[in-house]
Amino acid sequence: MAIQDLLHGLNAEQSAAVTAGNGPVLVVAGPGSGKTRVLSHRVAYLIQEEHVSPDRILAVTFTNKAAREMRDRIERLLGTGGAASGLVMGTFHSIGVRFLRQNPGIVSDRLGILPNFLIYDDGDQMDLAKKAVIAVGMDPRQLAPRRMLSRVSAAKSMLISPSEFARDHITNYDDEIVSRVYAEYDRALRKANAVDFDDLLVLPLQLFDAAPKLLEVYQERFLHVLVDEYQDTNRVQYILVSALSAKHRNLFVVGDPDQSIYAWRQADIRNILDFEQDFPDAKRVHLEINYRSTARIVATADRVIRDNKQRIERLLRTENSDGEHVIVRELSDQNHEAQFIVGEIRRLLNGHGVTPEQVAVMYRTTAQSRVLEEAFRISDIPYKIVGGLRFYERKEVKDVLAVFKLLYNPADEISLARIVDNLPLGRGLGPKAVDNVRTWATLNNLTLSEAFMALPGNPGGPELSGSGKAAALKLGSVLANLRQRSTELTLSHLFDAVVEDTGYKGSFDHDSEEEMQRWSNVLELRSDLTRYDEMSPADALPAYLEQVALVADVDQLDANDRGHVTLITLHSAKGLEFPVVFITGLEEGLLPINRAIEAEFQDPQPIEEERRLFYVGITRAEKLLYITYTGMRMLYGRTQMSAPSRFLASLPEQHIKSLGTRHAGINQHRQPSLMERAKQTASGLPQATVRSMSAAPVIPPPRTYAVGERVFHPKFGEGVIGEAIDRRSDQELAVDFARHGRKRLLASLAQLDLIE
DNA sequence: GCGCGACTAGGCGGG
């Protein structure tokens, strides 16, 4: 492909970013401004025009899905298949684990982590944190392991080691506990030969510290380092990319400070704000034309984000047509909210040319998805929930995976404990028997599971009662047998052996619908495993376990996986786009969330982050945007009156159509100030009529259709325009399809192509 | 050692 083709369709700013020369580059990219496009074109440009070998480019994305899509795009741009192979691309975590796996010798010598280390998921980390809390003599019920974990995670992301924490970061009793739990947690993690998510970023840095020569090798190799969603990087990630790009200094970062929504995960917005201080010779490019959304949606987003105080003033503009008004709707409670959404989606699906996959329903908390899911289940609209309980976090799936993990890493006591507690194989073994085996294991310098496996050959081993002894022997012999077979069997056959030999398969009650559902989840795991059957058993097991640990919810959203409405949290929705978006629960306490409101007087940051989250949601919408809130909501089992979110007051009147009884712009939860009352009186609020657009931007006319023209629709196929009614900024069409008869569609929504 | 009902604390976001 020629250079002009590589730059074809890019605007001036996008081209400038793509073709920027060497040195640090900061791309500040508004929503829908084509940043993924810029990144892919940049990589393709480097390979093709600058003749950079793909394996000398490192590209970091926020999700695996984004990495996948970008790779596809680059392949397409470069034409020939495989042209992008060798590119190092993925999330920070997957790149981190790659560094560790590539250097097993140094990792094991210097960091004490054996090559068969496991990545502990959230649940494993929780179990370990709980044990750590108990080990330091505290009660896990009062200490909230979850809170401990987040403190530990925060420390790790700021590169504070347990000993540094103990030395420099204790200011009160609470810190004292955290410090001890942190030390114990990390010790237990190493003992289990496991790492947590933060370790995947921290350990590579420790690796580089321990082996500076190795860092030099990587520094030399990576001629170009590109980072997406830079506003959401934390300190460790910042240091990692700085270190890797230090030699050639070709660091290309893309981000949007207004979309920074991960401060709670220690993302540090200063990384992007201070980029030019860190790299004084940095070039800066702004992408501010939005290609995604209608002018009304862009104007709404812009108006909402402007009310943040701590913000760099920025432009957001579009050349797109006005589109429809943003619909704001008040409902009496969450059930009516769900009903409204389902009803509205049904209306759009029937005859407005909308297909289910074009629609997303977004919410602040996963708890909100339950009511929505219920409404969708009753309706005949296909839907899919992203997030919530992940597949791999389901109890029955974790139970089986625990066996796989233990077979791979015998030091993994957390998994062994799962097996003992949850599988029929562990029946008859209580804490006492396990403790006795552990004592014996320690004496003989074995891991706990190795000790169990050694039992059949050492009948005189640990002290055990008659029944406990039989159970322990059984466990040991089954594990030893599975372990031996794990090197020969494909993963799906290993699965069969595991569910059979542990008695798990037989433990599901065939008369219980619920248990049969759980068993079918277990079987789904089996079909997941067959994807690895081509690989040699020795490689498949670690590859599969790694995939399980690093796959995110959004990663499983597949572009080919069509035909359903998406239910998703606002956080997960970052980076996605949908023609039709519903943002639900615009209420004080939910969006903004209570925590942020409580902190508001000491610290305005959390509220500002909530507003950015709302902004992220708004900017996901291409054509139609609905915003809903309720007057009453059941939360944590109690029904409470809910006040409309303060963010509703930022919505620009001229672009919204308010269908509620109360006007969206007025907060009901507090007395309006005199000024506000004055303004309300002046403008005649509350009111629900649509006000005409004031100071409308110059907008190019949208594509229009005429009666008789032939068109193609992705779902209905070929058709002829039968009627065309002009609306303010759109056309309502009646199209006669050859195979589906007459459908009424909105020109802006239906993905029609004119057939010449 | 297991299974059950009673009780309590938390209550968001995710690689």
Added chain:
DNA sequence: CTAGTCGCGC
């Protein structure tokens, strides 16, 4: 409300 834990009786 729901998940997790306690404490009891078996």
